[in-house]
Amino acid sequence: KQWYQRRVRGEMLRLLAVCGLLTITFSLNIGGNDESTYESALKEQGFSKEDVELFIQEYRDAHESQEVSDEEAAASVYWHVTRGYVECEMFKKKEYGYHGKRDCTGCLKPKLFSEICAECECPPMEGVGITGCGFVARRMLGANWAVTSIDTSDKERGQTEAYWRLFRYINKGNNRGARIAKSAYVITRWFLNDEFQVESGQMALYIPSAFQAKPPSPADDKVTVEAWGDAVLYNRAFGGDITNNPEAIDKH
Numbered sequence: 001k002q003w004y005q006r007r008v009r010g011e012m013l014r015l016l017a018v019c020g021l022l023t024i025t026f027s028l029n030i031g032g033n034d035e036s037t038y039e040s041a042l043k044e045q046g047f048s049k050e051d052v053e054l055f056i057q058e059y060r061d062a063h064e065s066q067e068v069s070d071e072e073a074a075a076s077v078y079w080h081v082t083r084g085y086v087e088c089e090m091f092k093k094k095e096y097g098y099h100g101k102r103d104c105t106g107c108l109k110p111k112l113f114s115e116i117c118a119e120c121e122c123p124p125m126e127g128v129g130i131t132g133c134g135f136v137a138r139r140m141l142g143a144n145w146a147v148t149s150i151d152t153s154d155k156e157r158g159q160t161e162a163y164w165r166l167f168r169y170i171n172k173g174n175n176r177g178a179r180i181a182k183s184a185y186v187i188t189r190w191f192l193n194d195e196f197q198v199e200s201g202q203m204a205l206y207i208p209s210a211f212q213a214k215p216p217s218p219a220d221d222k223v224t225v226e227a228w229g230d231a232v233l234y235n236r237a238f239g240g241d242i243t244n245n246p247e248a249i250d251k252h
Helices: 002-012 027-031 035-044 049-065 079-083 113-119 155-170 246-251
Strands: 015-022 125-132 135-140 143-150 184-192 198-206 223-228 231-235
Touching: 035 049, 143 155, 155 184, 155 198, 155 223
Parallel strands: none
Antiparallel strands: 015 184, 125 135, 135 231, 143 198, 143 223, 184 198
16 A cells, blocks of 8 residues: 555656646747738638638737736736745745845746636636645646647647647637637646656647537547546746747746
């Protein structure tokens, strides 16, 4: 029994999940940093003229909303509030000089969890009464997710391809031809080997409540709908829009 418990604990530590949003803003860097490049990427993905026009308008709206920086938006909120926990002393950035300047370049406050869930429908969560310095735990309740594999031989290309598969699924790429959501909550899961190196990955999209009972079937056979049970997540937060930057995610 003790051996089994140690084994289970070890298996639990071999799953790393990165949460974010699959939105038009997520695709700004995926599709390119300018409108024409993004439009070309949409056309390459086979979207109709009407859909491309819709996405381009949302692209423009997203650019306007990004005029207020993350720092300005979170200026009146304490760091521990945006994280959801108090950081451990060993992880805090060093301060130096008379004004206590931080040894930190380009640090950005994480976005409030409530703000993330205001932009899209998050999976149902509840507190579990477990917390400590450096993390907060939440129970994510069981639900249906759209899931696709990530080719880990080239993480950047693999995540880009996975992104487009899920993007198509929520934008009419299903048996109902339905636009499931404008934005969606996404988890990128990395499965680690005994040396804690990534050996496989998945990108999963939470299916909004309007479609939870009977999720549309994906048109792409590389996307599946899976029913996930309850899971306790131990969360750490980091700031900045780096959900599609594998090197930055590996660093964190």
